[in-house]
Amino acid sequence: MKTFVLTISQRFPQTHKRKGENTYFPGKILDEIKIHTIRANYDLWAKRIEMINKGEAVLSVRYWYEKPYRSPQIEFAEFTSIGLEKLKSIDFENGFAYYVDIVKRNVLPVHVADIARNDGLYTDDFENWFKGYDLTKPMAIIHFTNFRYSNT
Numbered sequence: 548m549k550t551f552v553l554t555i556s557q558r559f560p561q562t563h564k565r566k567g568e569n570t571y572f573p574g575k576i577l578d579e580i581k582i583h584t585i586r587a588n589y590d591l592w593a594k595r596i597e598m599i600n601k602g603e604a605v606l607s608v609r610y611w612y613e614k615p616y617r618s619p620q621i622e623f624a625e626f627t628s629i630g631l632e633k634l635k636s637i638d639f640e641n642g643f644a645y646y647v648d649i650v651k652r653n654v655l656p657v658h659v660a661d662i663a664r665n666d667g668l669y670t671d672d673f674e675n676w677f678k679g680y681d682l683t684k685p686m687a688i689i690h691f692t693n694f695r696y697s698n699t
Contacts, residue, residue: 553607553609555584555608557573558570562678563676565675570668572667573623573624575667576608576624579692582690582692583690583694584666584688585666586686587684588686589633589687592689596630599626599627599629605626606629607622608622608623608625609623624691629689629690630689630692631689632688632695632697633686634646634687635654637682639682642658642659644658644659645657647685655697659673662688665694
């Protein structure tokens with residue numbers, strides 16, 4: 548069976564204003580406080596998640612033991628079923644993110660504060676985390692629980 552790896556940051560990255568501080572992401576995922584993660588390259592993740600949900604692959608969620616890319620990875624969770632929503636864009640200035648409701652086939656708003664909280668971050672930390680991203684390109688909201696914005 549194929550394994551897809553998703554690495555989670557234990558510490559805020561060097562580009563973040565809180566660089567080096569603990570994110571507590573592994574524990575937040577296990578405690579279902581961080582119920583999703585957001586990743587660039589929606590199309591790649593959509594293909595992977597389709598394979599996972601068909602039983603052809605698993606998602607191994609890991610963190611770096613010490614320095615990212617320079618130390619071993621530690622697996623702390625494995626998923627055989629995972630959720631996905633498409634995050635179309637984020638508008639920090641107006642406080643909204645826009646996701647695609649696949650059932651209704653339209654784009655709907657959600658408060659950035661809600662997305663940030665569900666991603667395990669305060670709103671200002673969330674905004675700082677994504678400051679280098681092209682927020683006009685679709686991103687994948689990878690859900691670890693049954694929660695979906697389209698169900699709210």
